[in-house]
Amino acid sequence: PRFEDCHLRRARQDAAKAELLVVNHHLFLADMALRETGFGEVLPGAEAVIFDEAHLLPEIAPRFFGQALGSRQLEELARDVRLARIAEAPELLLLDALGDGLVGALRAFRLSLGAEPRRGTWADEAGRGETASALRALGEALGALDQALKAHAERGENLEACARRAALQGQLLQGFASPGEARETEDGAGEWVEWFETTRRGFHLYRTPVEVGAQFSRHRDSLQCAWVFTSATLAVSGRFDHFQRRLGLDGADTACWDSPFDYASQALLYLPGLKVDPGNPAYTREVVRVCREVLPLSRGRAFVLFTSHRALQEAAELLRDTLPWPLLVQGEAPRPRLLQRFRELGDAVLLGTSSFWEGVDVRGEALSCVIIDKLPFAAPDDPVLQARLQLLRREGGNPFMDHQLPEAVLLLKQGAGRLIRDPADRGLLVLCDPRLGSRPYGRHFLASLPPMPRTGSLAEVEAFFDREVVASGQAGPPPEGSTGKRDSSPAGPDPDQTGEDNPIPTPRRESCNGS
Numbered sequence: 001p002r003f004e005d006c007h008l009r010r011a012r013q014d015a016a017k018a019e020l021l022v023v024n025h026h027l028f029l030a031d032m033a034l035r036e037t038g039f040g041e042v043l044p045g046a047e048a049v050i051f052d053e054a055h056l057l058p059e060i061a062p063r064f065f066g067q068a069l070g071s072r073q074l075e076e077l078a079r080d081v082r083l084a085r086i087a088e089a090p091e092l093l094l095l096d097a098l099g100d101g102l103v104g105a106l107r108a109f110r111l112s113l114g115a116e117p118r119r120g121t122w123a124d125e126a127g128r129g130e131t132a133s134a135l136r137a138l139g140e141a142l143g144a145l146d147q148a149l150k151a152h153a154e155r156g157e158n159l160e161a162c163a164r165r166a167a168l169q170g171q172l173l174q175g176f177a178s179p180g181e182a183r184e185t186e187d188g189a190g191e192w193v194e195w196f197e198t199t200r201r202g203f204h205l206y207r208t209p210v211e212v213g214a215q216f217s218r219h220r221d222s223l224q225c226a227w228v229f230t231s232a233t234l235a236v237s238g239r240f241d242h243f244q245r246r247l248g249l250d251g252a253d254t255a256c257w258d259s260p261f262d263y264a265s266q267a268l269l270y271l272p273g274l275k276v277d278p279g280n281p282a283y284t285r286e287v288v289r290v291c292r293e294v295l296p297l298s299r300g301r302a303f304v305l306f307t308s309h310r311a312l313q314e315a316a317e318l319l320r321d322t323l324p325w326p327l328l329v330q331g332e333a334p335r336p337r338l339l340q341r342f343r344e345l346g347d348a349v350l351l352g353t354s355s356f357w358e359g360v361d362v363r364g365e366a367l368s369c370v371i372i373d374k375l376p377f378a379a380p381d382d383p384v385l386q387a388r389l390q391l392l393r394r395e396g397g398n399p400f401m402d403h404q405l406p407e408a409v410l411l412l413k414q415g416a417g418r419l420i421r422d423p424a425d426r427g428l429l430v431l432c433d434p435r436l437g438s439r440p441y442g443r444h445f446l447a448s449l450p451p452m453p454r455t456g457s458l459a460e461v462e463a464f465f466d467r468e469v470v471a472s473g474q475a476g477p478p479p480e481g482s483t484g485k486r487d488s489s490p491a492g493p494d495p496d497q498t499g500e501d502n503p504i505p506t507p508r509r510e511s512c513n514g515s
Contacts, residue, residue: 016044025056029064032219036065047225053359054229055410058246061212062384066192069172071106071202074142077169078102081145081162088156095152098145105141109134113198121383122194122205123179139173146170176205191391195383210387213248220248233413237447242406259450261420267427267452268464270294274434278374284311287373287432288318291349293458294369294430297465300325300347302369305357305415307376312353315373325349330356342366358414363422368468370419371430375445376411377404405441409448416449426468428461 003009015021023043028051031042051057078099085095112134113125125131149163179194191210196203209215220227229252234243240254261267272293276286295302300323306312309331316329326348328338335355339362342348346366350356357376378385389399397403412431419427429452436442446454455461 012042012044021046025051025053025060026064029057029061032216033064035222036219045223045225048228049223049225050228051230053231055231055233055243055414057216057229058212058243061216061247062208065212065215066206066208067172067175068204068206069169069176070204071110073169074106075103077162077165078145080158080165081149084156084158084162088159089152092148092152092155095145095148098141098148102138102141102145105134105138109138110198110201110203113196113203117197117199119195119197119383120381121386122176122196125196126176126179135173135177139170139177142166142170142173172205175207191387193384193387208384210384210391211246213246215248217248232417233410235448236406236409237444242402242410261423261425261450263420263450263452266420266423266425267429267450268461269449269452269454270428270430270458270461271436271454271456272430272432272458273437273456274432276434278433278435284314284373285318287311287371288315290430290432291315291319291371294371294428294461295323295325295349297458297462298369298428299465300349301366302349302371303356303360303362303367303418304349304351304371305373305418306351306353307374309353311373312351316351319349319351323349327351357411357418360418361421362418363425367418367421368426368465369428369430370416371432372412372415373432375408375433375435376415377408401441405444409445412445413448420450428464 021043027042028049035041081095081099085092089095109131112128112131126135146163146166149159149166153160153163176194192207193210195206195208197206198204229243229247229249234240235256236242238256240252240256244250244252244254272290274283274286274290276283291302291304304315306315312330316327319327320329326341326345328342328348328350330338330350330352332338333341338350338352339360342350343362343366348366380386388403392399392402416429419425419429429449431445436445
């Protein structure tokens with residue numbers, strides 16, 4: 001009865017009339033997935049689709065082209081069944097009992113997956129007797145609720161909607177009852193992998209495409225319009241092959257533009273030359289030592305970016321209450337609040353992991369130093385990554401050179417890109433990982449960074465910041481730092497193979513800011 005006043009209907013109506021529509025990646029991909037089902041669409045048609053920060057698409061798209069079932073969906077089903085029963089069939093108390101049985105089976109299944117949050121390949125976990133038994137009990141509880149809802153769905157539209165949800169979730173759950181590590185998709189678009197993830201109280205089961213290039217390309221072809229993909233980090237050593245392959249963009253026109261920033265005068269790259277390998281338990285202690293040497297020169301005003309939460313927490317423990325500048329730590333406040341405080345304070349040191357490597361824009365003197373602990377290789381135990389590497393290996397590719405290295409190069413470029421955000425900015429980039437100089441693949445990381453001067457001398461770092469002090473008319477010595485210790489975070493892939501038999505083409509020394 002209030003259809004004309006519906007906010008969602010009005011939003012869609014406004015979108016259909018607009019000349020320019022701005023949405024995020026998730027909404028666009030949700031629309032693509034909905035169109036695939038043939039049941040409708042969320043967004044109107046367009047003459048052109050432009051993706052900013054397009055480097056995110058290969059990781060986001062599999063979530064929409066795959067399938068997922070989580071504990072929250074099933075808990076909400078049980079809750080909504082109770083509400084529908086109260087409104088439409090008050091005497092059917094059996095539905096409440098069946099909903100309670102589903103919630104109990106959910107909790108037992110979550111406990112069967114272990115107490116600690118983790119993720120892994122579903123085929124390995126589903127083979128365990130306790131998990132298999134709990135999964136059967138969960139399927140039986142959901143099946144009993146499904147049958148009861150079907151028998152009484154005609155009593156009301158809410159019961160009917162719950163019946164449809166129970167049937168769909170039952171089908172998804174049944175699919176995980178006979179797992180396969182990686183299988184061909186039904187539409188022939190490639191392989192998918194089944195995996196699971198647990199939180200403290202819940203779980204998710206996923207069926208994810210190993211690669212989405214074929215599916216994305218098919219969706220793209222179905223929308224007759226121009227497509228533009230742009231980001232500062234699409235190219236590896238000046239080439240777009242990796243990004244094009246992952247999204248099925250064969251034959252695309254490509255262009256790469258130099259950065260508008262003068263990195264030669266605005267920035268300095270410091271390689272401290274650590275003697276400890278990233279796999280050593282003492283590695284984070286060494287990174288903290290570098291921080292204590294550099295931060296007095298930059299007078300705080302720094303991001304320290306880590307590749308793992310474990311390393312971040314270790315560093316935070318070592319640095320807390322020992323620095324003369326405010327210390328902000330990811331997880332101790334919401335991200336927007338941390339960034340606001342960082343800008344307001346003007347001399348803070350912020351410790352962050354993945355969410356601070358990209359999408360963060362701090363201009364001016366408040367951010368004058370970015371310290372990165374390790375080369376950001378993806379965790380080797382990620383089930384989707386494992387399946388992707390196995391597929392590349394079967395196809396005759398080199399998993400490290402064709403996937404792991406390009407992905408890490410792109411992420412390092414994102415992290416380094418936090419430093420210079422304005423033509424007036426100046427700053428120091430510190431890359432602690434000694435593999436940049438000790439491994440042949442290190443040159444590919446360095447070649448993909450902006451063309452800034454490079455040094456291994458702390459005295460040159462001090463001179464760099466002294467020039468800033470003179471230019472700003474400030475006087476007086478920088479504050480003194482302190483001492484530190486410890487680490488045990490995984491170093492990521494460091495294969496003996498260097499990929500020299502399959503080298504990345506000779507790089508262009510430039511910053512890529514185009515599509």
